[in-house]
Amino acid sequence: MIDGGERKPKPAIAGHFFRIPRLSGRIVGIWPEAGARGRPWYTNLLFAFAFAVVLMGAVGECSYGFLHLDNLVVALEAFCPGTTKAVCVLKLWVFFSSNRQWASLVQRMKVMLWAARREEGQRMLVSLATTASNLSLLLLCSGTMTNTAFNSQPLIMGFYRWFFELPGQIDLPFNIILPEFAVQAPLFPLTYVLLTASGACTVFVFSFVDGFFLCSCLYICGVFRLVQQDIRRIFADLHGDTVDVFTEAMNVEVRRRLAGVVERHNAIIDMCTDLTRQFTVIVLMHFLSAAFVLCSTILDIMLNTSSLSGLTYICYSIAALTQLFLYCFGGNHVGESSAAVADVLYDIEWYKCDARTRKMILMILRRSQRAKTIAVPFFTPSLPAFGSILSTTGSYITLLKTFL
Numbered sequence: 507m508i509d510g511g512e513r514k515p516k517p518a519i520a521g522h523f524f525r526i527p528r529l530s531g532r533i534v535g536i537w538p539e540a541g542a543r544g545r546p547w548y549t550n551l552l553f554a555f556a557f558a559v560v561l562m563g564a565v566g567e568c569s570y571g572f573l574h575l576d577n578l579v580v581a582l583e584a585f586c587p588g589t590t591k592a593v594c595v596l597k598l599w600v601f602f603s604s605n606r607q608w609a610s611l612v613q614r615m616k617v618m619l620w621a622a623r624r625e626e627g628q629r630m631l632v633s634l635a636t637t638a639s640n641l642s643l644l645l646l647c648s649g650t651m652t653n654t655a656f657n658s659q660p661l662i663m664g665f666y667r668w669f670f671e672l673p674g675q676i677d678l679p680f681n682i683i684l685p686e687f688a689v690q691a692p693l694f695p696l697t698y699v700l701l702t703a704s705g706a707c708t709v710f711v712f713s714f715v716d717g718f719f720l721c722s723c724l725y726i727c728g729v730f731r732l733v734q735q736d737i738r739r740i741f742a743d744l745h746g747d748t749v750d751v752f753t754e755a756m757n758v759e760v761r762r763r764l765a766g767v768v769e770r771h772n773a774i775i776d777m778c779t780d781l782t783r784q785f786t787v788i789v790l791m792h793f794l795s796a797a798f799v800l801c802s803t804i805l806d807i808m809l810n811t812s813s814l815s816g817l818t819y820i821c822y823s824i825a826a827l828t829q830l831f832l833y834c835f836g837g838n839h840v841g842e843s844s845a846a847v848a849d850v851l852y853d854i855e856w857y858k859c860d861a862r863t864r865k866m867i868l869m870i871l872r873r874s875q876r877a878k879t880i881a882v883p884f885f886t887p888s889l890p891a892f893g894s895i896l897s898t899t900g901s902y903i904t905l906l907k908t909f910l
Contacts, residue, residue, distance in 0.1 A: 516620075517619070517620055517622065517623065517628050517631075518628040518629070518631070518632050519619050519620070519622075519628060519631045519632055519635055520620070522632055522635035522636060522639060523616065523619070523635070524612070524717075524718065524721050525635075525639045525642075526639050526642035526643050526646060526713070526717050527642055527713070527714045527715075527717035527718040527721055530646060530710040530711075530713040530714035530717065531601075531710075531714035531718070532549075532552075533552070533710045534552060534553065534556040534598070534707055534710045534711055534714065535548075535549040535550065535551070535552030535553030535554075535555075535556060535602075536549075536553055536556075536598060536601040536602055536605075536711075536714065537549075537714070538601070538605055538608035538609035538611070538612050539605065539609055540605065540606050540609030540610065540613075545605060553598070553602055555703075555707075556598060556707040556710070556711065557595070557598050557599070557602075559700055559703050559704040559707055560591050560594050560595055560598065560704055560707050560708055560711065561591075561595050562700070562704060563587070563588070563591045563680065563682065563701065563704035563705070563708065564588055564591035564592040564594070564595050566588075566680075566682035566683045566684060567584045567585070567587055567588030567591065567680055567681060567682045568584070568585065568588040568589070568592060569683045570584040570588070570681045570682050570683045571584035571585040571588055571681070573683070574681075578805075578809070579806070579809045580681060582802045582805055582806050582809075583681050583806060583815070584680070584681035584682070585798075585802055586799060586802045586803055586806060586819070586822060587656070587680055587705070587708075587822075588680075589795050589798065589799055589802075590708060590712070590795075590799060590826075591704070591708050592795075593712075593791050593792060593795055594707075594708050594711040594712055594715075596787065596788065596791055597711055597712065597715040597788055598711055600784075600787060600788055601714075601715065604784065607780075607784060608784065611722075611777070611780055611781060611784065614773075614777055615722065615725050615726075615777065618725075618729050618770075618773070618774070618777070619631060619725060619728070619729065622729075622732050624735075626735065627732050627735060630728060630731055630732075630735075631725075631728045631732075634724040634725070634727060634728045635721070635724065635725070635728075637724060638717070638720050638721040638724045638725075638836075639721075641717075641720055641828075641831075641832055641835070642713065642716075642717030642720060642721065642832075644828055645712070645713050645716060645717060645825065645828045645829060645832060646709065646710075646713040646717070648821065648824045648825040648828050649708075649709035649712065649713055649825045650706075650709055651821045651824075651825075652709075652818065652821040652822045652824075652825045653702075653705035653706055653708070653709050655814075655817060655818035655821050655822075656679045656680060656705055656818055657679045657701075657702045657705060659677075659679070659814045659815065659818060660677035660678060660679060660698075662814065663677055663814070664677065676689055676694065678697070678698065678701055679698070679701045679702060679705065680701055680704075680705070682701065684697065712829060715788065716792075716829050716832050716833065717832070719785060719788075719789075719832065719833060719836055720832045720833075720835065720836040722781055722836070723781075723835075723836030723837060723839055723840045723880065724836060724839055726774060726777065726778055726781070726840050726843075727839040727840055727842075727843040728843075729770075729774050730774060730840075730843035730844055730846070730847060731843055731846075732770075733767060733770060733771055733774065733847055734843075734846060734847055734850045736763075736766075736767055736770075737764075737767060737847070737850050737851060737854060738850060738854065740760060740763045740764065740767070740854075741760070741854045741855055744756050744759065744760070749858070750858065751858050752858045752859055752860065752863075754860075757859055757860045757862070757863045760859060760863050761862070761863050761866055764863075764866055764867070764870070767870070768866075768869075768870060771847070771870065771873070771874075775844075775873075775878055778840065778844075778878045778880070779878075781880065782880050782881065782882070785880065785882070786882045786883075789833060789880065789882045789885065789887060790882045790883060790884070790885065792829070792830075792833065793830075793833070793882075793884075793885045793887075793891075793895070796826070796829075796830045796895055797895050797898045797899045797902060798902070799826050800823065800826050800827065800830070800895075800896075800899040801899045801902040801903055803819050803822045803823045803826055804819075804823060804899070804903055805903060806819040806822075807819045807820060807823065808903075830892060830895060831892060833887045834887050834888055834889050834891055834892035835889065835892075836880070836887065837879065837880040837886065837887025837888050837891075838887070838888045838889045840878060840879060840880055841877045841878070841879045841880075841886075841888060842877075844874065844877045844878040844879075845874070845875070845877035847870070847874040848871050848874035848875045851867055851870055851871045851874060852871065854867075
């Protein structure tokens with residue numbers, strides 16, 4: 507049977523919705539999907555493979571670092587990627603185990619963004635989504651460059667030794683503890699491929715999770731701005747500049763339209779609360795490890811005598827800084843856009859309304875003045891927090907240099 511009704515065209519934001527994170531998430535099998543039959547079998551297979559190789563890298567590399575604490579450079583070369591992979595194991599499990607909650611969150615966000623049909627609002631949303639996609643792509647590219655550098659270094663050194671007829675030796679992409687048979691023929695090529703896959707899966711995991719956080723924050727920022735636009739439009743449509751005091755009919759119209767704004771504002775705050783709850787463990791662990799990872803990578807650059815290793819850790823530093831910046835940039839946008847609703851309410855012609863309407867405006871104003879943030883224990887992702895972590899990293903580096 508052919509449906510004669512016309513379907514509404516998709517809004518402009520549809521083509522930008524989680525563009526980069528969706529690609530990375532599907533590669534490692536953790537993109538939120540909630541169908542009647544559950545997750546497809548192949549996504550579970552992709553997740554199992556990604557989880558296994560990233561866990562192998564995290565355990566092996568961190569163990570190697572602990573066993574070589576007498577050599578700081580060697581230990582840090584193991585701890586840097588090992589710590590990142592350990593956090594990525596946590597990120598993988600959190601998204602896989604709570605797949606339905608994540609899928610519900612994505613659907614609620616989609617409904618809010620699709621509901622904005624005005625061209626002005628869609629342009630604003632597309633601008634924010636483009637910023638989120640560009641920053642997510644930067645993280646994916648910097649992570650890919652880092653993984654490529656790690657995996658290329660042993661191959662380049664092996665070619666160098668072969669070309670100049672120097673004694674050969676077994677080199678792996680990462681300093682890691684593995685069974686003896688895994689680094690000998692005929693399994694050595696397979697081991698190398700698995701370690702390469704471990705690095706690649708790690709990149710796709712943090713590209714997805716961190717990009718998902720950034721996109722979600724900027725989408726929430728967008729819907730807060732839509733609320734601001736709607737509040738301004740309520741009073742602009744009344745042409746209140748022609749009267750000193752609103753009539754009863756005008757006050758009724760203001761209250762009717764403000765009721766819809768209140769409902770949407772509450773829904774946005776609830777969604778922000780749910781996003782915070784879902785990301786609490788991830789953000790907490792990421793911030794706890796961020797200063798250590800940045801400190802380790804910068805020390806590796808300073809202490810490493812190999813130009814190839816130095817280049818590798820420069821790429822690593824860029825990726826680590828980008829990761830941290832994405833969390834702080836996204837959290838900062840949510841807090842600012844949430845607080846801006848109160849500024850808009852104060853700037854409108856509320857003084858022309860009657861007492862009942864003023865009370866309604868005051869209720870929204872009071873709630874908006876308590877800016878909504880993505881707060882986790884000990885940390886609130888924001889640009890000041892970004893500066894604070896960089897300062898802490900500098901202190902760690904100064905302290906460790908005194909022991910060298």
